[in-house]
Amino acid sequence: MDTILLWSAWIVTAILLLIFINRKNLLQAILSFLFMQVPSWLFGALVVQGGLIEYPVGILQMAYRASFTFEFFILPAVSAIFNVYFPKQKSWLVKTIYTLSFPTVITIAEVILETHTELIKYIHWTWYLSYLTLTITLLISYWFYLWFFKKIKEKYQ
Template sequence: MILEGILLAAAAIVSILSLIATPKDKLLQMQFILFLVQVPTWLLGLTMVEFGLLEYPYRELASVNRTSFIFEYIVFPVICVHVNNYFPWQATPFLKTIYLATIGLLLTGFEFMLEHYTMLIKYTGWQWYWTWGSEVLIFGLTQKTVAWFFRLHDKQ
């Protein structure tokens, strides 16, 4: 269980510190994305836990919430900030889709390793491709919402 605690602490620290890399002209977008992404990740995570598809055997705030607070509220929203910061706005729709799908695949692979080698997450009816699909969906919705909210249509 020491490994799990170290991984959770490192994920939170690295995620928060990585926000320093956000360009100053995108600070408002960063805040918007952080709050925007927390809603669907919390709802999706909580729903999957309640339906018994996922378990988080080792988690922070265990007496309050059965999901992973650090992943749902810090790590994944911060990843969405970086995905948006480096999003290829001028690319073709095909390349934009490949960009989001590839990042989702990398994250899914990392989660798959965590599921097999740690007690941070256990699939009890969940499948890796559902993780990938939900991540790509949230990335896409985030990108579209940011483009709409910040009037970035000229970049698309």
């Protein structure tokens, strides 16, 4: 059942990318996706190597003990959607709700998976650490996104 959930996550994430990312914002999405793989991989490797989280079931378990699915596909896809649709022109309150909603949904899903499956096991970890690291990595990705496209705009105007 866990393997089915894992492959379902790949399919659902791919469908979400197809729905939310169009040709107009493809470059921004690709940049966000690729950038997020770096901090996601780093944090994932650190928590597994530090004995904080374990992923008993996963893809490429022999080569990578952390969650390949989450760190190289799901979180980068979420980051792409997050950055492309960030409400730049909205109020501080709307931006805050938007920013906090993404890690909230992911953390709730993670806690459900941790409780009911073998896909993730907290050893010395808690949901609020996941929430905090997700929020920080999404914001780092967004700040990079803003910086990168500001530099591109400056260079070609």
